[in-house]
Amino acid sequence: MERLLARYAAEADAGRDARNATAPRRPLHIHLVDPFPPGPGHVWRTEQSRLYLMNTQAFFPTLIPDQGVAAAPLAGCSFNQWREAMRATPDHTLSGGDRTELAALAATGFPSRALYGRYLSWCFARLLEKLPDGVQVTLHAGEAKRVARDHERGGYGVELLNGETLRADSVVLALGHVESRLSPAQRELRDEARSHGLTYLPPAVPNDVDWDQLPAGETVLVRGMGLNFFDVLGQLTEGRGGRFEATGRGPGDALRYLAGGREPVIVGASRRGTPYRAKAELASYYPAGVALRFLCEEAVTRIRDMGATAGFDHDIWPLLHRDALWAYYTTLARTRPDAVSPGFLPALDALLHSGAGTDARDWAEQLKSLEGSHMAAGLALDLPALARPLQRHPLRPGGSHRFGSQEELDAAVLAYLSDDAAGSARGEDDPVKMAIGALNAGRAVIKSLVADRGITQESWLGELRGWFEGFVEGLASGPPALRMEQLAALVRAGVVHFAGPDPVFRIQHGIFSASSPWVADEPWQARHLVEALAPANRIQGTASRLLNNLQADGLVRPRVMLASDGGPVVTSGLDVSAPPYRPLDGAGLPVEGLYVLGLQLSSVQWGTAIAAQANAEYRSGYRTVLDADAIAADILA
Template sequence: MVRGGAMRVAVVGGGPRGASAVERLLANWAAVHSSEHDAGHPPRRDPRLGGNPPTRAGQPRPERLEITVFDPYEPGPGRVWRTEQPRLFLMNTQSFYPTVIPSEPGLAPPLAGGSFDQWRAAQRAAIEDGCCGLTGQERAEVESLGPDGFPPRALYGRYLADTWSALLAAAPPGVEVEHVPHEVVRLGRTPHGFALTLGDGPSDAVHAREADAVVLAVGHIPAQLGREQRALAEAAGTLGLAYFPPAAPADVDWDRVPAGETVLVRGMGLNFFDVMVQLTQGRGGTFTDDGDRLAYVPSGREPRIVAASRRGLPYRGKAELGAYYAPSVQLRWLTREAALAPRRAGIEPSFDADLWPLLHRDALWAYYSTLARVEAESVAPGFLDRFAAALALEGPGWEPEASRVVRDGVVRARRLDLRALAAPLAGWHARDRAELDARVLACLDEDAAGSARGEDDPVKMAVAALHRGRAVLKEAVADGGITEESWAAGLRGWFEGLVEGLASGPPALRIRQLAALMRAGVVSTVGPEPRFGLERTGPGAPCFTAASPWVGGPEVRARCLVEALAPVNRVGQADSALVTGLLADGLARPRFLAGADGTPRPSSGFDVTAPPYRALDVNGQTVEGLYVLGLQLSAVQWGTAIAAEAHPFAAPGEAHDGAPYPSGQRTLRDADAIARHILGLP
């Protein structure tokens, strides 16, 4: 509700998504309200609107826009990208990839800022001109960073901070932006809008603010511990052990991890590599390159790291490419047209039956076509033609026929098993952990070599097809694009784990570093399907224990356990006063999805309307004015944690598999839709 001529908007969360919401509010306000008084021109209008800018029926036009961003941390970087975090923590995407400023045509033009890579190039030019405002550390990082390098997360935070400052400087007349460095701990409705209760801590409420509209852009939030984790944490407190629960690596006091002692680390995904580098290179160790592989020179202050994960191996490293998508891999079956055809026909497809078979074909073709190109001796003459014909068959018969063609035309050692790529230790028994580590090290060396081969590696190109297909799937499955059962059991059930382990891995450098640490005896592993426990009495007790049923020999014993797992992104398990309060007050609810047995179960995110996403209350009614943006949309969008992709868009209607995918800037489009709805624009 507009009162006193002003629209008051609260943005809860000042990280990249909160900054995007503010950027879109400013851009859309300026597109409609900005005027050129000094030239005597009438107000400039958004060309899409024509004539006088309309509003939705019954909504008065605000004369002023008052935006308040609530976040204890600096707006732009927020908590995750704050600039004072360790410089060793790297982004998982290359410089050319991320942005908080949209480039999609048809949106209100940005008032300031650009992509990270544009910022990086501008800083390099400023350094050359001698007028750079970066710190010495930041200058060194910018000077050594190319468009295909992986930036430190703190440097990306500096880009976000600079972009925020540029947005404030470009704010149009009639708009005020305020940052309140407090956490919102409660949100309630009032007769005129919303009341936000603020606090310095979880139970230290200090004052309240009011708003006409609220954008929830809270990003990563703490999660309640699971039952086993709670038991370990409680026992650690009583037995004098060190237990580190799941957390963002930048939030952990790594000095508390003892040097020279065995430390169990559970989880070998992206957070693991941050733990690994902080406890080794971060303690003075150094990596040297002899031209063939890396070697590690310990400082003597490292712990002995023993890593464990369900698969027994880390995520695979990224292929070394100069592009986000491998140029040689084009989707032939899971095209945008094919993936969106069921929705356009009014059909709700199944992921397993309708979409996966298309992407499976693309991954197989990427692998075998690359194999035939780089290892012609591994395939029989005419193999690719027969294989293409098998993949082109309609119906379920394509898969057995393709398998027959592969069996007859490819040497056994070079046949692809996609599922086995993600779990190469499955079904294999090791006599002891020494034999296990030798096998793990061989896998790491093979993976690093494949990354170095780039587009000449068949395995990496199969993964590249999955990676490209993921961009198509994001668009196809969003907002009820597939059945609820296949969302839960297929996409989120088995496929998500497969594609994350293969296509969401770290820079290849991290794989080479891990291999060097294993050769140096600093890191070892537990094995697949590890089981964790506590030993309270006996020699060396109390301690944590870990063992794998697939590995012989004694269990691992340690007095320190680090959970290298990201906090669970489920609103129902949030350890957040704001989120739990929204659920308890009935102002929001989790989205329920039907499982295979037809029983509805709570999913990970909030239940929301169609875009622009507004929360649904406990009764399923729309909470007008309460918008959801980002990670808490995970029940209606897939891959919400990935940053927006910087790229020039094709003209509307011309997107194809060689052009940028619309899903790349979906989060920025969501922010734009929310901003326009708040401002009453169609």
């Protein structure tokens, strides 16, 4: 809507200048259809708990573009500009909770989702105040169930659940997160849980869940230790009257938890066995001291020139791996000069630039030899160990299990949490966090390459999605460092335990159990299981009436890619044309006047859930704004 208004106003001004008159222009009527308030929508509702935090700092997100578009915005600003304005002159729409949060929120702080929703509401209201002449906006607080071609008059009929049908020349599918059906395994677990009177909470938007159904004092298994895991923790601890207080002991042991008395016993489980690593405490989204020297503009241009023949493992990862190595070792040499010999960095630099034409295994051996001869033992960068910290530990002598008891596992995870929180506090002075910072910056470059269709389908499926996506998300998409300190305090207080890596969940003897092959102890047992995951973003398997009807009517279809063995793979998103993204119909033809924006582009873009970034360093940081701008231009043309 913002791009439609901006372009409409700019084109009207240009037309008046060309005619030197005020001739009327064809009117623009925008219908917004959403069962939730426009702006916050479903995820950013303003009444939700303030324990639900954003995963980006206040300086990061913006709804209003600040680069890359020709038509200037009519109203609004970035979230951080709004934060500063509201602190100086609070708007009458702010709640008491908003004002309290704003008073304590710095640019580097992590806002609540409720406060970000308030910003989105404010932007929407400002846009409505600035509607250009000839524009009308009508809100429909409901759900669309079908979009059908109007063969008599052209355009479309948009059918709403209340029976109303809207006439439209163009339709934009900006659906965001929609409901999904459970997987067969999840349905089986749910049905069996019901038959035994157990509580099974499937993947959901956390604010939609009634957390009171999980009783105090009982064991609760939580599957998944990504971002939703911390949402669950917050509701079952602070949300029940517990609180954290400072210990004065510094990063890694900065907090103690004072129980409220209504907490359950929480058991976290994931394939890694540990939560995602926390974000470093930085003044910018990417570390100021990290520059991509290998996955740089020249290299990206070379990869783009290859067309859709580049492979991630062959052409992209070796460059990004070198950037991560350089970020780690330059930080290590700067912060611990006693641990690295004086000749190491020049020798490393030469090796990193010698990759072309070198056998990968031979190059890796040269790197290992260089690391072994120039630095203190135990300091070499091991990226797989960062991603799977528990499994990379040596085997226990004489046994097949890494951990002899649940207590031993909890102690190992606590050490990991404390170490990671301390690393986050060091920020630019932590070598591990700077290596991760390089990976995160490289991810922004890769997003643009993917959107420009710069890698092969088999590489997308088997390499980028096959291993790198999960690897980099576990390192670079983690929670604020505060969450790691809080979790460590909860472990020390005996509120949270862990199941171990590669957990197996089943119902045995009428009760849930969770066991790990890495832990030689009895399985955890509980009457309650929470899936700490967002609903799956897949076109096939969606519970959205609209998406299912669009597929049934042949107006959209999921994208199918070819794997390395030549077999077809149905991917998560829609099959679409080049920008402005139009869905391809059942015959493979672009559907004129129908557009797709956001999450349902997950088969042609990588990382579609992230907000637009204010003052973005990389084009992928404002890709969604560019997509919206291209759609608006096509509609008005």
